[in-house]
Amino acid sequence: MTTDGRLARMLHVLVHMGLLGGRETSERIAQMLNTNPVVVRRTLGALREHGIVESEGGRGGGWKLTRSLDQVTVLDVQRALTEGPILAAPISRDHPTCPVERASNSVLEKAHAAAETQLIAKYAATTLAQIAKDAKHKASVTS
Amino acid sequence: MTTDGRLARMLHVLVHMGLLGGRETSERIAQMLNTNPVVVRRTLGALREHGIVESEGGRGGGWKLTRSLDQVTVLDVQRALTEGPILAAPISRDHPTCPVERASNSVLEKAHAAAETQLIAKYAATTLAQIAKDAKHKASVTS
DNA sequence: CCTTTCCGCAACAATAAGAGTTACGCTATC
DNA sequence: GATAGCGTAACTCTTATTGTTGCGGAAAGG
Ligand code: FES
Ligand code: FES
Numbered sequence: 001m002t003t004d005g006r007l008a009r010m011l012h013v014l015v016h017m018g019l020l021g022g023r024e025t026s027e028r029i030a031q032m033l034n035t036n037p038v039v040v041r042r043t044l045g046a047l048r049e050h051g052i053v054e055s056e057g058g059r060g061g062g063w064k065l066t067r068s069l070d071q072v073t074v075l076d077v078q079r080a081l082t083e084g085p086i087l088a089a090p091i092s093r094d095h096p097t098c099p100v101e102r103a104s105n106s107v108l109e110k111a112h113a114a115a116e117t118q119l120i121a122k123y124a125a126t127t128l129a130q131i132a133k134d135a136k137h138k139a140s141v142t143s
Numbered sequence: 144m145t146t147d148g149r150l151a152r153m154l155h156v157l158v159h160m161g162l163l164g165g166r167e168t169s170e171r172i173a174q175m176l177n178t179n180p181v182v183v184r185r186t187l188g189a190l191r192e193h194g195i196v197e198s199e200g201g202r203g204g205g206w207k208l209t210r211s212l213d214q215v216t217v218l219d220v221q222r223a224l225t226e227g228p229i230l231a232a233p234i235s236r237d238h239p240t241c242p243v244e245r246a247s248n249s250v251l252e253k254a255h256a257a258a259e260t261q262l263i264a265k266y267a268a269t270t271l272a273q274i275a276k277d278a279k280h281k282a283s284v285t286s
Numbered sequence: 287c288c289t290t291t292c293c294g295c296a297a298c299a300a301t302a303a304g305a306g307t308t309a310c311g312c313t314a315t316c
Numbered sequence: 317g318a319t320a321g322c323g324t325a326a327c328t329c330t331t332a333t334t335g336t337t338g339c340g341g342a343a344a345g346g
Binding site for chain 1: 144146147148149150151152154155158159162175176177178217230231233234235236237238241242243244245246247248249250251253254255257258259260261262265266269273274275277278279281282
């Protein structure tokens with residue numbers, strides 16, 4: 001599979017939109033993401049359905065944030081992109097009645113649930129405004 | 144992509160091998176895993192290279208554990224299967240010089256690193272003997 | 287009205303990694 | 317030498333994301 005880069009891409013572009021303040025077209029966003037407008041519309045469309053951005057067609061249209069950067073967390077974006085668990089436990093379903101397979105799967109599920117809890121906590125604790133601040137700092141430090 | 148079920152499968156089969164005590168052929172293991180012997184050899188081969196199992200060819204050959212179940216952790220098995228990080232951070236590489244992309248990626252990397260730490264702790268704390276014990280318990284309880 | 291600039295969406299092809307499968311070679315035992 | 321094993325190469329299949337083309341509709345401007 002090609003790695004799923006939607007979350008990273010959306011963070012990137014949302015922060016840019018927040019910093020620029022106005023409306024951005026799919027075309028311009030596509031350039032930021034080094035891809036084409038259709039991919040942008042597809043992915044931003046999911047965020048629109050969750051009220052993070054809004055779009056307007058026609059001349060002068062484009063995409064706009066509906067809230068400020070400090071009111072959107074990484075978790076919000078993730079939830080808008082996919083519904084279920086973020087980290088799928090690598091379970092086997094070869095022999096569902098086998099107690100050994102069940103015990104193995106159970107161990108993996110619990111471990112991944114703990115990891116996902118950790119991940120969600122970090123995602124929920126980070127707002128796009130913080131990312132924007134980090135970016136400005138990095139840009140000035142030229143690390 | 145098809146989900147990666149190698150870890151779960153190996154836990155399953157290693158516990159069975161431990162409980163049965165003797166040598167198992169790829170054919171029998173394939174039946175446990177509801178697949179075919181080549182897949183089994185491919186995957187168990189990785190464990191052999193890390194000293195978890197050993198194989199013998201020729202008549203009467205097969206696979207055998209080199210240590211007892213309480214001396215193999217889930218992490219040992221995972222490490223034998225793949226080298227790098229278990230949880231890949233979903234980073235973007237669209238515009239590597241952009242500070243915003245860098246800041247976004249950095250947030251994701253840190254969050255995933257925390258989750259992976261959690262995961263590794265759980266993996267390292269669980270031995271195959273514990274899974275075997277769980278399995279016996281479940282089997283008797285008929286949950 | 288007509289052109290231009292937008293988004294919306296359908297319908298593909300491309301990609302990557304695990305899983306499945308077939309085929310053949312080698313070795314140890316009987 | 318027949319049989320039962322493993323070892324390995326060389327495919328195909330599957331699945332989710334990404335990339336791409338094409339067309340339709342809407343809003344703004346003239
Ligand atoms: S893409 Fe141009 S600066 Fe982030
Ligand atoms: S596969 Fe037969 S019992 Fe686990």
